[in-house]
Amino acid sequence: MSAHIRPARARTYAIPAVVLLLLLLAPAVIRNEYYLHVLVGVLFSAYLASAWNIVCGYTGQLSLGHAALCGIGGYISTLLFINIGLSPWVGMFLGASCATAAGVFVGYPCFRLRGPYFALTTIAFAEILRIWVDNTEEVFGVELRGAQGIMVPLKGQSPWLFQFTSKVPYYYIIIAMLLVVMAVTFWMERSRMGFYLKAIRADQDAAEALGINSTRYLLTAMALSSFLTALGGSFYAQYFRYINPERNMGLDLSIEVALMGIVGGQGTVLGPVLGAFLLTPAGEISRGFLGGKLMGLHLVIYGLVLVLAVLFLPKGLIQPIRQFFRRDSGGAQGPPGTAGRQDTRAPAA
Amino acid sequence: MALLEVQGINKAFGGLQAVKDLSFTLMPGEILGIIGPNGAGKTTAFNVIAGFFPPDSGTIRFKGENITGLRPWDISHRKIARTFQLSKPFGDLSVLENVMVGGFHHQGSRAAARRKAEEVLQFVGMAHQAFIEAHNLTATDRKRLELARCLATAPDLLLLDEVVAGATPAEAADMMDLIRRIRDGGVTILMVEHVMRVVMGLSHRVLVLHHGVTIATGEPRAVSRDPTVLKAYLGVQHVQPGNP
Numbered sequence: 303m304s305a306h307i308r309p310a311r312a313r314t315y316a317i318p319a320v321v322l323l324l325l326l327l328a329p330a331v332i333r334n335e336y337y338l339h340v341l342v343g344v345l346f347s348a349y350l351a352s353a354w355n356i357v358c359g360y361t362g363q364l365s366l367g368h369a370a371l372c373g374i375g376g377y378i379s380t381l382l383f384i385n386i387g388l389s390p391w392v393g394m395f396l397g398a399s400c401a402t403a404a405g406v407f408v409g410y411p412c413f414r415l416r417g418p419y420f421a422l423t424t425i426a427f428a429e430i431l432r433i434w435v436d437n438t439e440e441v442f443g444v445e446l447r448g449a450q451g452i453m454v455p456l457k458g459q460s461p462w463l464f465q466f467t468s469k470v471p472y473y474y475i476i477i478a479m480l481l482v483v484m485a486v487t488f489w490m491e492r493s494r495m496g497f498y499l500k501a502i503r504a505d506q507d508a509a510e511a512l513g514i515n516s517t518r519y520l521l522t523a524m525a526l527s528s529f530l531t532a533l534g535g536s537f538y539a540q541y542f543r544y545i546n547p548e549r550n551m552g553l554d555l556s557i558e559v560a561l562m563g564i565v566g567g568q569g570t571v572l573g574p575v576l577g578a579f580l581l582t583p584a585g586e587i588s589r590g591f592l593g594g595k596l597m598g599l600h601l602v603i604y605g606l607v608l609v610l611a612v613l614f615l616p617k618g619l620i621q622p623i624r625q626f627f628r629r630d631s632g633g634a635q636g637p638p639g640t641a642g643r644q645d646t647r648a649p650a651a
Numbered sequence: 652m653a654l655l656e657v658q659g660i661n662k663a664f665g666g667l668q669a670v671k672d673l674s675f676t677l678m679p680g681e682i683l684g685i686i687g688p689n690g691a692g693k694t695t696a697f698n699v700i701a702g703f704f705p706p707d708s709g710t711i712r713f714k715g716e717n718i719t720g721l722r723p724w725d726i727s728h729r730k731i732a733r734t735f736q737l738s739k740p741f742g743d744l745s746v747l748e749n750v751m752v753g754g755f756h757h758q759g760s761r762a763a764a765r766r767k768a769e770e771v772l773q774f775v776g777m778a779h780q781a782f783i784e785a786h787n788l789t790a791t792d793r794k795r796l797e798l799a800r801c802l803a804t805a806p807d808l809l810l811l812d813e814v815v816a817g818a819t820p821a822e823a824a825d826m827m828d829l830i831r832r833i834r835d836g837g838v839t840i841l842m843v844e845h846v847m848r849v850v851m852g853l854s855h856r857v858l859v860l861h862h863g864v865t866i867a868t869g870e871p872r873a874v875s876r877d878p879t880v881l882k883a884y885l886g887v888q889h890v891q892p893g894n895p
Contacts, residue, residue, distance in 0.1 A: 492761060493759075493761065494755040494759050494761070494764070497748065497751055497752050497755055497764075498752065498755070500741065500743070500744060500752075501741050501744070501752045504740075504741035504742055504743060504744065505739040505740075505741060507703070507723075507735070507739060508735065508739035508740075508741065508797075508800075509741075509752070510722070510723040510724050510727075511701065511703075511723050511727060511732070511733050511735070512727060512732075512752055512753050512756065512800060512801075512804060513724045513727035513756050513804060514724055514752075515722070515724045516724075
């Protein structure tokens with residue numbers, strides 16, 4: 303039994319390890335900055351989708367407002383940098399703390415209810431915030447510059463200020479951030495919290511009867527997800543050195559993030575990453591080749607992919623891959639002899 | 652001292668008085684069966700005790716502590732566990748993972764939760780099904796799984812809501828045997844059940860509800876001959892005087 307599992311597990315871990323190795327070596331091979339830029343975009347999407355997955359994938363709640371958290375992170379780290387010269391390395395954690403507070407504020411009333419309230423409230427919250435920033439030139443003497451957005455002042459090569467003249471450091475930073483969020487997900491899934499979240503997702507009444515305070519666990523997941531999402535927002539601001547409400551807080555970004563999680567496979571460590579690796583280039587390519595002629599075609603493609611995924615692979619693209627490898631789960635690994643022929647699990651890794 | 656004391660519980664939904672002035676006590680180690688026709692208020696009584704609805708009035712004491720109106724998870728942490736009439740497995744988790752959710756109740760460590768879960772699965776006879784996803788189980792096995800999940804929280808009081816409903820006679824006999832073994836392990840049991848053979852065979856005492864009102868309590872044999880009970884179940888014209 304275990305003899306059959308071990309090679310399969312080794313193989314499953316081997317593929318992400320090889321992909322990671324290739325990614326780490328990529329800057330040495332890729333000389334064209336544009337391709338590196340696309341890769342940063344993919345990794346950034348994978349990061350956001352993974353952070354989204356912590357609350358939405360594991361609890362079954364749908365957030366369509368994660369862009370707002372991303373925007374809060376980007377705006378706060380940038381405004382602190384411009385106005386009081388605080389390094390974005392520090393500012394990003396303050397931004398993330400604010401986003402956590404916002405996430406909990408939005409989650410608290412919704413998680414006490416059953417039904418689609420959370421999804422609706424997250425959309426409303428994100429749109430209100432976007433519209434407010436869009437139309438606010440300054441607040442308490444701090445310039446927000448409304449829809450024009452904010453430029454991050456250029457300081458040249460200065461690692462302490464999160465600014466680099468080359469794209470390569472950003473590339474490695476986002477890889478590190480992605481690895482952190484994946485590690486957090488991996489750890490969470492195997493902990494009591496992961497089990498509790500999955501129980502809540504499957505049946506909230508039954509979970510509560512087993513002693514799980516569902517509101518508390520949902521809020522914890524939301525707080526964690528908000529914090530990580532906002533860190534991503536700060537990264538985005540530093541990388542592009544420009545943020546505006548449309549791109550950083552817009553519904554488009556929220557939907558894209560949710561889509562990558564759903565298409566790739568919610569409630570798994572690798573699913574959202576897979577979703578980002580497939581959907582981001584698809585969007586980039588269709589925009590690049592057809593954008594001028596057929597505006598919005600990439601959105602049609604996104605829509606089609608979503609429809610196909612929901613119809614044929616409701617558990618995400620990761621599902622058939624996982625079945626192929628019969629990967630072992632975060633929860634219950636079969637001790638030799640207990641599973642036997644009835645080992646039909648398709649675990650939630 | 653009584654383990655559970657229910658005193659004057661009332662619960663209405665709009666104009667419907669689901670439970671009216673329900674009082675009973677449960678001694679440690681006892682099995683109390685609640686029976687009654689459909690809509691008698693049995694499940695409502697359960698939900699009130701388990702914290703799913705607060706009662707309109709009345710008090711519930713467990714080990715002397717007033718637990719009226721506590722939320723389900725607080726009730727659970729006071730060592731009361733319940734099953735559901737329509738079983739609610741965590742369908743996309745394996746049987747073992749389902750039980751581990753209960754096993755995490757008293758300890759944060761995954762290894763400890765798993766040990767507890769394996770021990771419970773052994774006890775209920777589901778060890779060979781540990782790695783099946785719960786939604787692939789038969790209806791009876793789902794009930795058994797729910798029972799296992801409850802046991803993993805190490806309860807002192809177990810509320811069983813129709814655990815043999817829909818079971819074949821052989822499965823029902825297995826379940827009765829399991830319930831006896833649970834009771835022998837020191838767990839007090841309050842059960843709602845429709846299958847008379849099971850209630851009568853297991854319960855030390857039976858409480859009969861009809862339209863939310865307690866119409867009889869006592870030993871199973873005595874209750875089954877009570878004319879009020881027969882009237883509630885069968886209708887007045889079927890109760891022949893002198894031939895209950």
